[in-house]
Amino acid sequence: MSIHDATDLGHNPARRRALSCLAAWTGAAIVWTVTGGVPRALGATRTGIPPSVPKNALSFVQISDTHIGFRKEANPDVAGSLRHAIAEINALPQVPAFVVHTGDVSHLSKPEEFGKARELLQEFRVDRVHTIPGEHDTIDEGVNGYLKFFDHDSNGKSWYSFEQGGVHFIALNNVINFKAGTMASLGDEQIGWMKNDLASVTDSTPIVVLAHIPLWTIWEPWGWGTADSAEAVALLRRFGSVTVLNGHIHQVLQKVEGNIALHTAMSLAYPLPTPGQPGIGEPGPVTVPGTELGKLLGTRQISVVRGKQELALIDTPLEG
Amino acid sequence: MRHFVSQGTYQSLRSYAMPALLLCTAFAIPAILAAAAPPGPTLSIDIEKFAYAPKEITIAPGTKIVWTNHDETPHTVTSNDKSFASKGIDTDDRFEHTFAIEGDFGYICTLHPFMTGVVHVRKQ
Numbered sequence: 001m002s003i004h005d006a007t008d009l010g011h012n013p014a015r016r017r018a019l020s021c022l023a024a025w026t027g028a029a030i031v032w033t034v035t036g037g038v039p040r041a042l043g044a045t046r047t048g049i050p051p052s053v054p055k056n057a058l059s060f061v062q063i064s065d066t067h068i069g070f071r072k073e074a075n076p077d078v079a080g081s082l083r084h085a086i087a088e089i090n091a092l093p094q095v096p097a098f099v100v101h102t103g104d105v106s107h108l109s110k111p112e113e114f115g116k117a118r119e120l121l122q123e124f125r126v127d128r129v130h131t132i133p134g135e136h137d138t139i140d141e142g143v144n145g146y147l148k149f150f151d152h153d154s155n156g157k158s159w160y161s162f163e164q165g166g167v168h169f170i171a172l173n174n175v176i177n178f179k180a181g182t183m184a185s186l187g188d189e190q191i192g193w194m195k196n197d198l199a200s201v202t203d204s205t206p207i208v209v210l211a212h213i214p215l216w217t218i219w220e221p222w223g224w225g226t227a228d229s230a231e232a233v234a235l236l237r238r239f240g241s242v243t244v245l246n247g248h249i250h251q252v253l254q255k256v257e258g259n260i261a262l263h264t265a266m267s268l269a270y271p272l273p274t275p276g277q278p279g280i281g282e283p284g285p286v287t288v289p290g291t292e293l294g295k296l297l298g299t300r301q302i303s304v305v306r307g308k309q310e311l312a313l314i315d316t317p318l319e320g
Numbered sequence: 321m322r323h324f325v326s327q328g329t330y331q332s333l334r335s336y337a338m339p340a341l342l343l344c345t346a347f348a349i350p351a352i353l354a355a356a357a358p359p360g361p362t363l364s365i366d367i368e369k370f371a372y373a374p375k376e377i378t379i380a381p382g383t384k385i386v387w388t389n390h391d392e393t394p395h396t397v398t399s400n401d402k403s404f405a406s407k408g409i410d411t412d413d414r415f416e417h418t419f420a421i422e423g424d425f426g427y428i429c430t431l432h433p434f435m436t437g438v439v440h441v442r443k444q
Contacts, residue, residue, distance in 0.1 A: 072392045072411065108394055108408040135431050139396060139408040180400055180428045180436050223434050282370035283432075285392050 057303040057312075058165025061089050061096045061126075064247030065267035067136065068117040069107035074270035074285035075293060078107075081268050082120050084318050085299050090125045096301065097164060098126050102247035102265060103134030103175070103212030105150070109141065114149040133158050134212040134248060135175040135184065143173065159190055161197050167304050168201050170194065172211040174226045183220060184213055185227040195235055206241040206304055206311070214246040216255050216262050219275035222283045224249055236260055243302075243311050249283075251296075252315055263313065266298035294319025360418065362386060365437070367395050367409070367429075372437035380444045384418040395429040397437075 063085060070078050089096065101121070106113035114137075121129045130152060137146040143158045153160035158173040172194070177185040186194075201207070209215070215232060217225030226232075236242045242260040250267035251274065271288065273280040280286075288296060298317040360382030366373045368390040379385070387397050387409065394408040397415050403425065406415035419425065419441045429435040 074392065108410060136394070139394065139431065178428070178430045178433045180426060180433060182433060184433070221434060223432055282391075283393075284370065 057305045058167060059094055059096045059301065059303040061092075061099045062102060062245050062265050062300040062302060063099060063268055064102040064265040065104040065134065065250055065269055066101070066117060066120075067104055067107040067267070067269035068120070069110060069113035070269050070285075072270075072285060074287045075297075078269045079116065079120060081294075081297055081318060082117075083123070084294075085268055085297075086120070086123045088316070088318070089299060089301075090123075092301070096126055098128045098130060099124050100169075100171075100210055100245065101129060101131040102210055102245055103132050104136045104247060104267075104269075105131055105134070105146070106137050107269075109137050109139040109145050111145065111148070114146065118149050130162075130169075130171060130210070132171045132210050132212055133173055133175055135178075138175050143176065157190075157193075159193065165304060167206045167208055168198075170197065170207065170209045172209065172232075174211045174213050174215070174229075177227075183217070183223050183225045183227040186232055187228070191228065191231050191235070194232060198235055201239075203238050204240055207236060207239045207243070208302075208304075208311075209236070209242065209244045211244065211246055213248045214253075214262065214264055215244050216257075218249060218253060218264075222275060224275070224283070233257065233260060241311070245300075245302075261311075263300075265300050266296065266315065266317070268297050268299070268318075271296040360384060362416075364388065366390060367397075367435075370395075370429075370432055370435055372397075372435060375436070376438050376440070378440040378442055379419060381420060381422060381441055382418065383441070384416055385439065386414055386416040388412070388414050393431075395431060395435065397427055398430050400426040400428065 063082075066082050067078050068082070075081060089099070099121075105117045131150045133143055133146045133150075137143075147156060147158060151158070152171070159171060161168065161170045163169070172186060172190065174186050175184055177187045211226070213226050214224060215226050215229040217229070219225070237258060237260070240259055244260065244262040246262065246264045247267070249264050250270065250272040251264065252266055253264045255262045270285040270293075272283050273286055295317045298315055301314045301316065303312045360380065362384045363377065363379060363386070365377065365385055365387045367387055370391065370393070372387070377385070387406070389395050389409040389411060392411055394410050396408060397404070397406040397417075399405060404417045404427075408431075409415050419439060422441045422443060425439040425441065427437050427439070
């Protein structure tokens with residue numbers, strides 16, 4: 001894991017130094033605070049006890065890219081990796097309000113994979129598990145196969161919003177509208193829905209957006225971006241605190257644009273290469289020694305304190 | 321080159337066969353086709369390192385193409401005009417399609433739309 005596209009991370013030398021430190025913490029849990037949209041790294045959990053979640057905070061957990069059904073060399077037991085994560089999250093001293101899964105629940109969008117995933121996710125001891133689809137969830141039947149198992153809002157669209165703990169959450173589907181030679185997109189219908197959804201939300205309400213593929217262009221040759229993300233981000237600019245949580249690229253990267261902080265998460269299945277990595281020309285699963293795999297898979301805990309713009313993000317590998 | 325296999329075979333025939341045989345063949349083949357259409361040739365396209373190889377291919381009508389995925393990642397073969405579409409092709413799995421009519425058929429992998437290929441179907 002490393003941080004890319006330093007030019008996108010602003011011109012603040014202190015921020016660049018902090019991000020350089022993060023690159024050196026590969027595989028460690030990283031504790032974040034986000035103040036006024038600017039992330040600040042507090043430390044690595046591997047070097048000490050992570051700061052505890054404030055008692056009045058809304059706390060939730062992000063998992064991503066479980067790829068249930070994958071059984072190749074890079075991880076022959078993805079169900080075991082998910083169970084490992086579930087056990088750790090169930091053991092947290094403060095029970096999270098809910099879990100969000102930012103897509104690629106399944107590997108091949110097979111009904112048996114969705115069924116197995118749903119069965120496993122029910123082992124979380126939380127009130128609810130929110131999911132959004134990844135492109136692996138929409139291979140055979142478009143989004144319809146996914147919706148048979150994970151239709152959260154019964155709108156048949158796979159995008160929805162909800163309020164919890166004073167935060168407005170928006171769950172998006174950016175794995176539709178695939179066209180030759182372009183990146184996937186949200187599409188006009190979904191952006192129109194998003195505009196209407198946000199119309200009644202006040203500027204001071206913290207916003208958390210969930211989308212599988214990053215809402216900023218990380219590496220276009222691999223499709224690591226959303227073609228019409230600029231339109232979605234424009235709708236978010238008026239808000240004081242916006243956090244975008246993505247999956248898809250199986251590694252932690254982040255970018256800040258004004259009050260909008262965008263973060264990608266580790267996978268619970270297998271690592272992917274970083275763009276530009278010598279000798280790697282395509283985004284296929286990376287096989288690492290078994291002892292290293294757990295350091296490259298992980299979960300994220302997020303807490304939001306009411307009345308503050310600060311979100312604390314703690315990235316935790318399965319094995320530190 | 322794999323996509324010229326069928327043309328190469330025809331050229332070999334032309335090189336070594338006697339003119340009389342060619343004359344016979346010229347009359348015989350339409351008769352056989354009229355009686356019972358024999359299966360057309362089969363060509364292969366490999367999917368490897370997130371690319372179709374060959375990326376572009378020219379075939380005669382009736383040719384079957386078999387795509388085989390050699391990556392650890394699933395891919396699809398999905399035509400732009402929706403005339404053919406595979407499901408997810410997992411590692412070492414295959415998808416085949418026979419092209420009956422002339423035309424240019426562009427296709428992509430819906431998981432990785434930067435992967436593109438095209439099949440040109442031309443009478444030869």
